[in-house]
Amino acid sequence: MHTPSTEPRFSLYYDYKIYQPWLASQHPEQERKQAVIVGAGPSGMVTALELARYGVSCVVLTAEQQVSHGSRALAFTRRSMEILQQAGVAGRMTQAGLPWRFGNSYYRGQRVFRMEAPYDANDRFYPLINVQQQYMEEFLHDACQANPLIEFRWGNKVVQVEQKDGYVEMEVDTPEGTYLLETQWLVAADGGRSTIRSALGLKMEGTSYEGRFVIADIKIDLPLPTERLAFFAPEWNPGNTILMHREPHGIWRIDYQLPEGEDPEEALRPESIKARIDAQLAMIGHAGKTWEMDWSSVYSARTLTLPDYVCGNVLFAGDAAHLLPIFGVRGANTGFQDGQSLGWHLAFVIKGLASRRLLDNYSTERVTAAREIIDEAGKSTRFMTPPSRGFRLLRDAVLSLSLTQEFVRPLYHWRTSRPHEYTHSTLNSQGDDNALFQTGPAHGAPPQNVLLGDDNYLLDHLGGGFELLYFTQNETVPEDLMAVVQEVRARGVPLNVVGIGTGQVIAGADHTLDDTAGAIRTCYGVNASGAAYLLRPDQHICARWINLDAMRLQAALNAALPQ
CATH class of the missing domain: 3.40.30.120 (Glutaredoxin)
Structure with missing residues (x-):
């Protein structure tokens, strides 16, 4: 029996709401659904809203009874905001967020590179905006709840998946036990540890890097602008990298790389985190500044993707389809693009407006996009967390030369996430101009x-x-x-x-x-x-x-x- 936590998660700035679980005993017998989406993250809810835009009903299943813990996805691109405008939540994101367009890289106390993202009068949205993921999920959930074609089921965990002849059968566990649910199409948007991907025995391709980072969200008053700050090989963390972002509500995120071989559990001990954050604050001129811990986690950089996002009547999106490093704000931003693309492709197939070949196009386009991102993100990842002695020698040479040589400084550029161009799509006209x-x-x-x-x-x-x-x-x-x-x-x-x-x-x-x-x-x-x-x-x-x-x-x- 699935028993999700009903204790509101701790936060210094966000008021967590507990949603009531959906229980089969309180509803009539289940009919086969047009589409079921497993996962209530960015890609899952955008897919649901896109399906509804074209008149297709769906059910969204999520194992938890509250939105996600911690800031997680934080920086959202202009294209993501344009997608969220279509979903009806860009206004709330703008009101809640901190827009920005500059990134700074530091080495030995000197700023060695400043990135400036393009922005002009034709842009409704800034190149980037910082909003904690809890708010983004809340806004999308409210939009889903307001749409009669979307049914949300909190506290429903998929434990078994079986493909049948033209549909999918799932066993779903809830606080009162399990029930069976059938759907014509199943969208797996259930994250990096996708239960559905594992149940179908599917393997990702790519690279997992050894470098690990601690994310620490702290409440602190710092007189610094909303700009990305990157510090390379500081004295307190030699050879490693530290990132800082301002968040709404007086929160700052500090991401710092762990020394090779350090145990992640040890790294998350309060005394370990405190020593490192205090060292970082001292390095930027704010020694002894009072701060409070809100949330922390550990992550490693991975550049992985499924080779095909269509498996029978199961479709993959977001982290269930690919795992991308956060350098360059790629995770949720790529998930938005997945959801927007999958929504219309699937809706048109369900409504009989196109053949199943359209779903093959979704897979081809989005796999190609993931591979392009992996190629770009891999370069950033190898610079931020060199995976071998050779890469570290090259990176350290760039760091050293950048103190005096202008020509190497663009190598610090972190290749910000951008929308993929479907240049070779089969949907493009061959007889136009x-x-x-x-x-x-x-x-x-x-x-x-x-x-x-x-x-x-x-x-x-x-x-x-x-x-x-x-x-x-x-x-x-x-x-x-x-x-x-x-x-x-x-x-x-x-x-x-x-x-x-x-x-x-x-x-x-x-x-x-x-x-x-x-x-x-x-x-x-x-x-x-x-x-x-x-x-x-x-x-x-x-x-x-x-x-x-x-x-x-x-x-x-x-x-x-x-x-």
Whole structure:
């Protein structure tokens, strides 16, 4: 019998709520579900909200009865905030968080590198924002609870999984015992120690690094800006690395690398943590400063992924699909992208708008994204935690040279997480004008936001299906294009037409955006009337044209929805 803790977790700044468990005895007999999501973290809840956006119901199972403990995922990227805007929680994240865009690296008391993330008027969100994971989970849970298509089951732990002919059967344990639950599709978003991945005997590929870090969240008043601070090989922790981040509510996170061979349990003893935090505070000029411990944990850097995120009727997302090092804020941010992608892919298959081949595309795209991240994160990880004597010699040489030589300092760059571009996706149109554009987002790229007026941005007007951005100086969308749009809509495919003109209302468009100043045309590399972009439901570009005609629009939609 599963007995999750009903004692609110300790926190100096967050008020933990205990949710009542879902018990089978209090509900009618279970019918087979369209989709069940196991895991109530970032990827699981974003998947649920995306499924619901397209009219697909789902059940979310989570073994606990409260949100996660500690800050965990902390820094969220601009693209993650754009995804969370679609989920309806970006406003609350912005109110709760601390935005930032600078990162600093120090060696022997000298700042040897300063990273500046790009930011301009077209960006609704800062490059990064710090919000503790408990708040992010609370906001997403509230959005799920408000949606009638999402059923949340706290205190429900999956203990057994069996694939049947076209569906999945699960044994779920609760505080009153077990029950059976059947689903057409099972989404495994149950974290790095995925029970479902283990039950199916699936193995990840990649590298686990030996370096271990302690995360310590402390309450302290430090007169420092919200910027990432990295300290290399300080005297109190020779050869190792320390990271610092400001969090909301007067909390600071300090991540420090442990000496090789140190036992993690010993490292988490209060006296050990206190000695090291005091040493770090002394090093930055705040010796003797009073602080309180909120939460601590130990982690190691891993760069691992499943080779395929589809196994029968089980789909993987987030840490259940891949394990990525935190250097470069990759974990939850990659999980958001997984959830956004999986949500529309799965919804379209469930609704019969595309064949199962669409799920193969989800796997191919997201595995490729994970491998790209692993390649970049591996470089950062090898610099932060050299895995061998050779790598350490190279790293130490960079540290030494950086004190006087400008040319080596960019090697400190931590390669911040960025959205993957599905450049080679099979959903991209092969007969469009992608190669003829000089600027603008190309095949597979995420959209570029554009400021249209006071607190009014292009992405505020997108979301909920395919988007056809049609640029015209005329007062109507051509009839032959509208005929294709109407035929696709008649099949149940959500397709919105956004007319981008110079002040007049464009007949046939669902929305008209005034681009008299040319801001959208400039960002999207459009010079003539009749140009267009086709965006997938996850907003990535799948086609663009200098001059769109009905035949090529139909071909692009056929490519994006394999039958």
